[in-house]
Amino acid sequence: MPNYSSLDQGGPHDEAESLLPWYATGQLEAAERARVERHLYSCAACREQLTLERRLIGEFQATSPQLESEWARLKAQIAPPPVRPARPSGLAELWSILSRPAVATLAVAQLAFLVVAASLLVSLSRPDYHALGSAPAPAAANAIVMFRAQATQKDVGDALGAAGASIVGGPTATGAYLVHVDPARRQALLARLQANGDVQLAQPVDGDSP
């Protein structure tokens, strides 16, 4: 006994339209299949949709998400960065830059320079007042940490946990996190992260670096 959904209750057209994917893959029971076929006979829109369903099935069968994911990662390393139409500012810009996969190909020294330069923008854009009665602001990011490609999620969690770092943003596709660490111990905590073999880069990002 087919289970009618709210989509089916609109009549034969709505029912057939909602079942077309499973009609196309041969997954309907005989009674449902017969109803869809009866409707297809008289509905050109559903026949066209069925053609699309079959194309989609063919495409999905030929597509490998794993391959797409790997290719996107490799391609990002060789594609030039696109020209941006508008220029955002502050932390958004820093994060946008660091979110680009191409950044992962930079040497650590180059990346560190980029982080420090962008940090200056962040510090300049930060308001220097706090309204009375306003809610306490969430912990702001004061460091960025990038992990090596082979680091597992557990490695990431262990490394950040050991430094008492809380994630404020990320990770980007390249494995970069904006984090907050105890400001008073930031230098020591970042040094601890830098000593971790899974960490590619750990730098302050708010321009207050010593």
Place this chain on the structure above:
Amino acid sequence: MNWPGIARRARAEAARSPAPDDRALLARVAAGDLQAFERLYRLYQPRLSRFLTTLLRRPQLIEEVLDDTMMVVWQTADRFRGSSKPSTWIFAIAYRKAHKARLRWPDPVEDPETDTRVSDDPAPDDELDHQRLHDSLIRAMDQLSADHRAVVDLTYFHGLGYREIAEIVDCPVDTVKTRMFHARRRLKQAIGGSLADWL
């Protein structure tokens, strides 16, 4: 009697015989048969890997969730009662594990320019249209939620019926139909300009 010949024929016959079905393998796994578990792993690893890649976007996370899923299968195979297909039971474990992983690790930040960047790949004319369609579909999938991607992939690639999908993602069949309905509409909109080439 030519025993070596018989043994040889038996081995050849065994090589030609189909793999044991999932239920038989699961029963052996429940009894602690590591060899059966390896066969089950080899059967399911490619399918689960694809499903998890569709749901999650990070290779390291996919590997971790796949391992967790198969460890649950190894440790709890004796609890499989046979009321559903073994594949439904295993995919449901994978879906739950992926869901928990997504709560711990939200989707990666997407490159905001991915959708607008024009590919500069040199491609022969006769391949260009298909490549464009293919790219449109990949981008359209990226724009769907993980729950919608799961239903689409289980339907179009894994060829599962809506009742089985409802068991895997643990929701009413109406929800599966609704998710599929809206996902198809989104896919259709997203591939928009390329649609005429498809039909």
